[in-house]
Amino acid sequence: MSKKNENPAEGKEPESSWKDAIFNPRTGEFFGRTASNWGLILLFYLVFYGFLTAMFVFTMWAMLQTLNDDTPKYRDRVASPGLAIRPNSLNIVFNRSEPLGYGQYVQHLESFLHQYNDSEQAKNDLCMAGQYSEQDEEPQKKVCQFRRSLLQRCSGMEDTTFGYAKGQPCVIVKMNRIIGLKPAGDPYINCTSKSGKPLQMQYFPHEGTIDRMYFPYYGKKTHEGYVQPLVAVKLLLKKEDYNSELFVECKVEGSNLKNNDERDKFLGRVTFRVLVTE
Ligand SMILES: *[C@@H]1O[C@H](CO)[C@@H](O)[C@H](O)[C@H]1NC(C)=O
Ligand SMILES: *[C@@H]1O[C@H](CO)[C@@H](O)[C@H](O)[C@H]1NC(C)=O
Numbered sequence: 001m002s003k004k005n006e007n008p009a010e011g012k013e014p015e016s017s018w019k020d021a022i023f024n025p026r027t028g029e030f031f032g033r034t035a036s037n038w039g040l041i042l043l044f045y046l047v048f049y050g051f052l053t054a055m056f057v058f059t060m061w062a063m064l065q066t067l068n069d070d071t072p073k074y075r076d077r078v079a080s081p082g083l084a085i086r087p088n089s090l091n092i093v094f095n096r097s098e099p100l101g102y103g104q105y106v107q108h109l110e111s112f113l114h115q116y117n118d119s120e121q122a123k124n125d126l127c128m129a130g131q132y133s134e135q136d137e138e139p140q141k142k143v144c145q146f147r148r149s150l151l152q153r154c155s156g157m158e159d160t161t162f163g164y165a166k167g168q169p170c171v172i173v174k175m176n177r178i179i180g181l182k183p184a185g186d187p188y189i190n191c192t193s194k195s196g197k198p199l200q201m202q203y204f205p206h207e208g209t210i211d212r213m214y215f216p217y218y219g220k221k222t223h224e225g226y227v228q229p230l231v232a233v234k235l236l237l238k239k240e241d242y243n244s245e246l247f248v249e250c251k252v253e254g255s256n257l258k259n260n261d262e263r264d265k266f267l268g269r270v271t272f273r274v275l276v277t278e
C-alpha cells in the first residue's frame with residue numbers, strides 16, 4: 001500500500017504541482033490568477049457590495065421617513081385593550097398569618113403605586129370627570145391626576161398590607177395603554193366568582209368606573225407622565241372561603257371594548273386564582 005510513496009521520483013511530481021497551485025513563479029500566478037486579475041475581482045466585489053449596502057441604507061431611510069414617532073403606523077381597526085392585574089401574578093396564594101409569604105404581593109402593589117402617590121400626582125391636572133381629554137393640537141399633553149387615595153381601602157395608605165393580613169386581599173386591575181383609544185360608553189370593571197359560590201367584593205373607585213377623562217392616550221413621547229386609571233377590587237373573603245381555590249374573572253363592561261374574544265382571553269378580561277389559608 002505504501003509502496004508508491006517510497007518511490008522518490010513518483011512522489012516529487014505531485015508535490016511540485018501542488019506548490020504551483022498556490023504560487024507559480026513562472027507565470028506569476030497566485031492561486032491560478034495574476035495580481036491584476038485578483039485586483040479586478042476585488043474591485044468588482046467592492047463595488048457590488050458597496051452598491052447593495054447603499055441600496056439597503058436608502059430603503060431603510062426612505063421607510064423610516066414615513067413613520068411617526070408618536071403614533072404607530074399600523075393598528076388594529078378596532079383596537080381593544082387587554083387587562084392585567086397587580087400584583088403581577090395570576091395565582092395569588094398566601095397564608096394570611098405569614099407576612100413573609102404575602103410580603104411579595106404587598107411589595108409589588110406598593111412599588112406599583114408609587115407613581116400614583118398623591119404628592120406625585122399633585123403635579124398633574126385635575127380634569128373634568130366624564131369628558132375625554134382631547135388635546136390633539138397641544139404639543140405637550142396634559143396628564144390627568146389619578147391619586148392613589150382614590151383606591152381608599154386598597155390604596156395601601158391606611159391598611160399597609162392591602163388587606164392581605166386580614167385575608168381580604170386587594171387586586172388592582174389595569175387596562176393596557178392604547179394610543180388614541182376613546183372607549184364609548186362608561187366603562188367599568190366587573191368581577192365575578194367562577195368557582196360556583198358567589199364572592200363579595202368591593203370596588204375602588206366606586207362601582208369600578210374607569211373615567212373617560214383618562215382617554216385618549218397620546219403615546220410615550222408626547223404624553224409624558226401619563227398614568228393609567230386603575231380599579232382596585234377587594235375580595236371580601238369570609239372564613240368559609242379560606243382553604244379553597246377561588247377563580248375570579250374581571251371584565252371591562254359598559255362600553256364598546258371587547259371582553260369575550262374567543263382567541264384572546266386577556267382582551268378586556270382577566271382571570272386569576274386566589275387561595276387564602278390561615
Ligand atoms: C410615595 O409615598 C410613600 C409613602 O406614602 C413613600 O414611601 C414613597 O417614597 C413615595 N414615593 C414617591 C415616588 O414619591
Ligand atoms: C357583573 O357580571 C355578572 C355576571 O356576568 C352580572 O350578573 C352582573 O349583573 C354584572 N354586574 C354589573 C354591575 O354589571
Ligand SMILES: *[C@@H]1O[C@H](CO)[C@@H](O)[C@H](O)[C@H]1NC(C)=O
Binds near residue numbers: 096097098277278
Ligand atoms: C398558616 O400559618 C400559620 C402560622 O404560621 C400556621 O399555624 C398554619 O398552619 C398555616 N396554615 C397553613 C394552611 O399552612
